[in-house]
Amino acid sequence: MSAEKKILTNLIVSFIIGLLVGAALGVYLIAPLLAPPPPAAPVELTVFSLWGGAEEENFLKCLKAFEEETGIKVKHVHQTTEGLMVGVPSQFAAGKSVADVIIAPWPAWIRSLAKEGHLMEVTDLIDPTKYPKDYVDLVTVDGKIYAAPFKAWAKPGFWYKKSFFEKHGLKPPKTWDEFLDLLEKLKNIPGIEAPIASGNGVGWPLSDITEAFIINRGSPDLQIKLINGEITFTDPEVRKVFEELTDLIKKGYFSTPDEWTAQIDKLWNEKYGIYFMGNWMTVMPQVKDVDDLGFFPFPEAKGVVAGGDWVIIPKYTEHPEEAKKLLQFLAGPKGQEIMVKQGGFLGTHADVPAEAYKPADKAVVDFIKTVKVVP
Incomplete structure (x- = not known):
């Protein structure tokens, strides 16, 4: 074989080897890019509320139903009054929030946070006509709703x-x-x-x-x-x-x-x-038989002190879409019916069925409709 042919043969062999090595290297480098992405870590929402004891136990059952329906995990963290009123605004001031959803009983506090720009607007997440007007008006700022009514309570x-x-x-x-x-x-x-x-x-x-x-x-x-x-x-x-x-x-x-x-x-x-x-008597453990618990309104009543709990979403949540789903579940008839059936909880949504209430709770609901509500 002539020298020229040897050189040509060597060049061809080297070229083929280079192609094979390059292809193998390309597959090695590109394969990870072509592989399907690893599954996303499951979302877990953190919820703050003041509820402890029997109220917390009942609420956890409601959250469990949400988890089963949506596949979204939820962790409830019991807070003190100071923890909510002081701790939460401190986090917001730093542009952060541990909680994805917060349940709070203070509409004035909620309005203040909304005015400062810390809360997500929920106007498009609920139907305000399904709730008592006062409960929506209390958490409305400049025509925008910043909280969803969840629970009503009364001292009847x-x-x-x-x-x-x-x-x-x-x-x-x-x-x-x-x-x-x-x-x-x-x-x-x-x-x-x-x-x-x-x-x-x-x-x-x-x-x-x-x-x-x-x-x-x-x-x-x-x-x-x-x-x-x-x-x-x-x-x-x-x-x-x-x-x-x-x-x-x-x-x-x-x-x-x-x-x-x-x-x-x-x-x-x-x-x-x-x-x-208050109406929470129906879930107090000292009441040994709720069916033996009776209620009568203040005689010749003219009014009743009543309030509620509202659901808010901090603007700083890392899971806004999942948080919206939880808010809608809690503010809707399904979530509220779960709470109502356990007693000591008055629903705010108009579609919560009357038969879901225990007799004593239903008596309170009927009474509230007949008198003026006072904060």
Whole structure:
């Protein structure tokens, strides 16, 4: 073979080898680019709320239903009042948020966060006509809705043990005179320490019943004027209400104040006859049989203190689409029905079926519709 042919042959062989090596190297380098991407890490939403105890247990069941329906995981983190009111705004100020969804009971706080630009608008996520107008208006800023109504609550009147009333031939009063007559009868029953349980330990149980007297023995407007600072507690109308309340205390109709949940135990053990408390009574563990729990509104009621809990989405969430789905689930009839069926929860959505409510809760819902709601 001539030298020229050897050189040509070597060039051809080298070229072929180069092609093969280049192809192999190309496959090695390009293969990872052609391979399907690894599956995305599953999304887990973090939810903040103030709920603990029985309320948290019930809420976790609702979140579990959402997980099963959507495949989106949810972690609930119980917060203190300070944790929400102080901790959350501090995170927002830094442009961050640990929570993807927050449930809060303070519409003024929600409006403030919205005005500062920290919340996602939810106007297009809910149908506002399905909720009580007041509950939507309270979280609306410049015509835009920034929270979805989830839960309603009320402090409607007195709770009692049905079997105890039946045993002693007692009936829930409808008029003020009937109420006074009931108190006297209860006072004279052997074993009764006082007709009305007085809750304490955290302050609000005693202020709640005082508010109820101002609203119903005075008027809802009287309470609103006090809230707005238009009048003081020395106002003649307010003093008249307090004189009436003082008279009942002097007659021994109210118990010595004690820790409020311990007083539920004593109500159930028939040491007291009635207890003024919010609708959450139906989920308190001290109530041994919710079917034996009765309720009657403040006699000759004119108004009721009520409020709620709203769902908000921080603008800084890393999972906005998933957070929107959770908000819609909680604000919708499906999520609220789950909560309502467990008791102690009043739904805000109009499509929550009436039959989902326990009898005591349904009585509260029906009563609220007949009187003026006061914040």
